[in-house]
Structures are given as C-alpha cells and as structure tokens.
Amino acid sequence: MSAMLPAGTTIGIIGGGQLGRMLAMAAARLGYRTVVLEPQADCPAAQVCNRQIVAAYDDPAALAELAAVSAVVTYEFENVPVAAANALAASVPVRPPARALEVAQDRLVEKTFLNGIGIATARFLPVDDDAQLAEALAAFDGSGVLKTRRMGYDGKGQRVFRNMETVGFDGTFAAMGGVPLILESLVAFEREVSVLAARAADGAFAAYDPAENVHRDGILHTSTLPATIPPQTAAAAHEAARTILDALGYVGVIGVEFFAMADGSLIANEIAPRVHNSGHWTEAACLVSQFEQHIRAVAGLPLGSTVRHADCVMENLIGDDVGRAPALLAEPDVMLHLYGKAEARPGRKMGHFTRVTPTFPPS
Template sequence: MKNQTSRLIKPGATIGILGGGQLGRMIALAGRAMGYRFVTMDPTADAPCGQAADRQIIASYDDVEAALQLAAVSDVISYEFENVDARVAEVLESKSYVPQGSRLLRITQNRIREKTAIQELGIPVAPFRVVASLDDLKQAVRDLGLPAVMKTATGGYDGKGQWVLRSEDELAEAYDTLQKAGTELIVEKFVPFQMELSVIAARNPDGELAVFPTAENVHLENILHLSIVPARVSDEVRARAEQIARTIVEKLDVVGLLAIEMFLTADGELYVNELAPRPHNSGHYTMEACVTSQFEQHVRAVCNLPLGATDLLSPVVMVNILGEHLEPVLERVESLPRSAKLHLYGKAESKAKRKMGHLNVLAPTVEEALDMIEKLEIWT
C-alpha cells in the first residue's frame, strides 16, 4: 500500500544529515552528483561529511535547537549512524520530513529490542538473556553455556562494549566492567559460525524494495577487515540470506537502507547478528562494483525515487584502511593495482584502529583480488 505521507524529493532539494562521519560524506558525494544539496549536523568542526556538504551545523547530536535549525533548511532529513539521539529524531518527525522515522532507530539502538523484533518475525537469532545482576549473569551462563558473549544493550561498535565469556572465573570481572556503561546488559549464546555474511537492502516510502549481493566479511580484532563479493557460499545460502533481508525490511517497514549482519554455521544455518539502519561498511564494495552504489541508493530511497539496479558488475574485495595502514597506503599509492579504487574519508587525525578509508579491488575473481591485496604487504 502506498505510504500516504510519502513525498517525492526531486534533485535540487536539500537533504539534511544527522551525523557528519564518513557514511554521511559518501551519501553527500553521491547525492551531489545527482543534483542535491546537503546540510549536516555534527559536533566536530570540518567533519568528513561537512567537507562534502554545502553547510555544517556544529552541534552535539542531542541538541534539539540545532536539529530544528537543520530542519528549517532541509526538504528531507536522514541519519548516517544509529547512535543519533532518538529524542531528536522524534522532534524532527513532528517538525520536518524524516522518512526513516524514529521507530527503527529506537529498535536498532538497543540490542534487546532489536533481537526481540527479529525473533518475532520468525527469523533465528542467537539465544539470549537479559541480565541485571551478577546472579542473572551466572544463571544466563547456566542456561546458555560457555562460551557466551556479554554486550551492553546500547552503544558499542567494532567490538567495544562486549566481552567473550570463556570461563566462570571471569564472570564477576566482566559484569563489573560492562555494567559501568550504565545500560542494560545482554548475554548471547556463542554461535560457532563458519562465516560472517551481510546483506544490504533498500526500500523507499512507496514500498519498492531492492537487495544488494551478499557479502562475505572477515573481521580482525572485531573490526571489519575484508568484504568479499560474491560471497563464497552456495546459491542456496545466498538466496536465503537475501530473502531474510527482504523479510526484515518489509516487515519492519524500513525506509532507506538496512544492513543485516548474519552468521553462517557449518550445518548451513543462518542467524541474524545485528541490524544497522544506514549505509554500512560492508556495502562499500558497491561504489564501483554495482550498477548503483549503496550511497546513491540511500539517497534514492529517502527521496522516494525509483530504486537503482543492484547488479554486480565485477567480483570485488573491499579492504578497510585503518590508522596504522594509512601511511603505507599513501607510500604505495603510485603502485596500487589499476583496478583498485581508493577512498579516504578526510578525518583530521589518524589513530590506530580508526577507519580512515577503504580500497575496493576489482578483478575477474575474488581470489585474484585477494592476491593483489596480499602483494601490497600492507595488511600483513
């Protein structure tokens, strides 16, 4: 059914972005090519998105007055990461056009609500327990077994805000450490996965839906290292992963992009691990390897344009450039493979483990792309 509140936002309009990081930057770069203007709101002066936008409002994410300034100059507002203050999003919904809404933001900001919502759709997640005390944690471990993973219900990314529990001896220390975050805690049964996969799906307010090819993801120290596309899985697994993405996006009435991260077990089962209601690191490969990039697709979706084709044009491997990789990449920039596309995010300070950019390496096969990356001797 056509969403009665949907609006067509044509090129030439101004898109407001809550958040000023690299995802916002790449949304703005894609949207500017389509003829849109951009205003971003972020507390850091000269933020990555601010460099690509027409204007940056420098303010904290919970600053309602600044958000209202953003609304006053924007025809449509989007967010580029899910830790935007939900209260601000709710205020903007009443004052401006925010097609992504605050409901999905509220769900994905809290791991308990997120996993409950996915379960209610009949889609498998790792069994979990909510814990509010050390005794709760001990009972959860008795129920779920070890190893298990304890996480803060809110906040945390790239492995922050979580603890892999391997023995009962560390329960007290783990609980004491994570409870300092002042949020609810969740314990999940450890899924002995064979591979990590992700699918990015898009939906516009009129209900049109498009799904990008499944990515195979490799993490190092809980930070995404490689995204390999096409994923080295069977057609049946690929189709099932993409159908899970379609179901979640449709049933949760998503507008914009949703990244669905999954675990694949040795016996072929798929478990949804996390959702991200925005462009995602594992979708950066789309910038050169697909007919439509995830960033252009996000603009199309929130503006209610017809969604772009998501066909894969070439096998590709995306490799993240962290702070410790930036200098070696720049030293070798003249010898990068001719099929490699370099993207740097314009961050002022390079720090170890901080995402500074990425490299998309296209090749006839993913094995050849992986070999090109290995030969650069940067990520060894």
C-alpha cells in the same frame, strides 16, 4: 512526502562521519544539496556538504534549523537520539523511521524484534548484575558473548566467555560499566556475511549480493564478493532483509549481518539502519552504490540496479594503514577512498580500497 524530490532541494543528514560524507557525495551527483548536523566542526562530511550545523545531535534549536531547511532528513549512524528523530518527524519526513533506531539501539530489543518476525538469532538473556551473569552462563553451558545492550560498536563493550565455571564473576557487571547487558550464546558458524538492502516508500525492494566479511580486533577488515555461500543461502539473506524492512516500514538502505552455518542456514547477528561499512564495495563493483541507493530511497527516486559487474575485495584502512595509499594508487585494479581525517589513530577508520576483477557478463 511521496513525490520525488526535485533537484536542488536539500537533504538533511544527522552525523558527519565518513558515511555522512559519502551520502553527501552521492546526493550531489543526483543534484541535491545537503546540510549536516554534527558537533565536530572539522568532520569528514563538512568537506563535501553544502552546509554544516555545528551542534549536538539533540540540540533543540539545531534540530529546528535542520528541519526548516531540509525536505527530508536521514542519518548516518544508529545512535541518533530517538527523541531527536521524533522531534524532527513532527515537521519533516525522517527516513529511515525512528522505529528503526529504537530497535537497533538496544541489542535485547533488536533480537526480540527479529525473533518476533521469524528470524533466527543466537540465544540471548538479559544481564543486569553478576548473579544474572552466572545464571545466564549456566544456561549456555558456561560460554557466551557478554555485550552492552546499547552503544557498542567495532567490538567495543564486549567480553567472550568460553567453557567457564558459573561462579566467580563478582565485579564483571561493574567492569562492563554497570549498564544493562545481554549474554548471547556462542554460534558455531562457518563464516560471517552481510547483505545491504533498500526499501522505497512504496514498498519497492532491492538487495545487493551478500558479502563475506572478516573482522580483526572487532573491526571489519575485508568484505569479499562473491561470498562462499550457496545460492539458497543468499536468497534467504535477501528474504530476511525484506522481512525486516517491511516490518519496520523502512525507507532507505539497511545492513543486516548474519552468521552462515554449515548447513546453509543463517543466524542474524545484528541490523544497522543505515548504509554500512560492508557495503563500501558497491562504489567500485556496482553501477549504483549503496550511498546513491539510500539517497534515491529517501528522496523518492526509483531504486537503482544492484547488479554486480565485478568480483571484488574491499579492505578498510585502519590507523597507520592509510600510509599504504600511494602504493594502492599505483595499482590499476584498485579504487581508493580516503575519508579526509587529519589524524591516524589506532582503530580509526581512515579510508578503504576495493580491488576489483571484472566479470563478463555481469553476475
């Protein structure tokens, strides 16, 4: 598929969470229909898409149905089974490509890939038992972040070690689930930043301003624009994102998280082959949001402007924070987005809001 998809055609989306919901909304604004594959019948995306296929992400019959009704298929999360993406790609374009999933789903593969294309990361070592953990900690002076190589998110599947002796770790591997792990060295960063960038099928590239992110309990709390980094650091973030996108033959929006160092350099933390929580601010502060940008890319439309017309702070509403919604709606400078989730649970993202301060002329 190289031509622009005409209005009225259907875009398939794997995953029916809040990101799938916002992708479906953006697709509708551009005249497209959407069908979502998601096992949860009352998912957030089901409220706004044209149709939902209620089935597991790797269900062969469901995948065949999705391919049959879709002109292109995309996804809202990086843990889509690679085999499912490859099966779909045999009969319908899948954007971003399955290769992006393969890289992002395993932290060891991801960091090896980044280093291989010249992008710096924290030092890392694989850990497959307690003895390897002790050896890895010894190599990193007794400190590091131990993570599951696959499936961890929002701080889950992680344990931090600081100035630890390299003995006495019996049972740690089992306590982490007995799955392949990776130990990453601690990084003395000044702040965390992320950049959202897009690549079209013809190689066209567009990137948003980097956001400065603050996490609480492993979950993104706020994203602030502009980030307090020098222009050359922002340019380096854009260039790194472009290198990643080109190396993957990527089509769509990607999120790249970095540690910003005191000297202005960047250490890549992770990539997310999808629209990203730290880009939600683009709804309120840009003419073209990250969600519309992604739909534009996968549908073969021209990429849109990434110019920011306002300074802003995006904040997640986690669990009972959603009770703040009425007060937020009374504020004149706030854009609120709720995800349609019925139950507010601790750690669950229920929505977000962006507080804007217009800048004239656009910066």
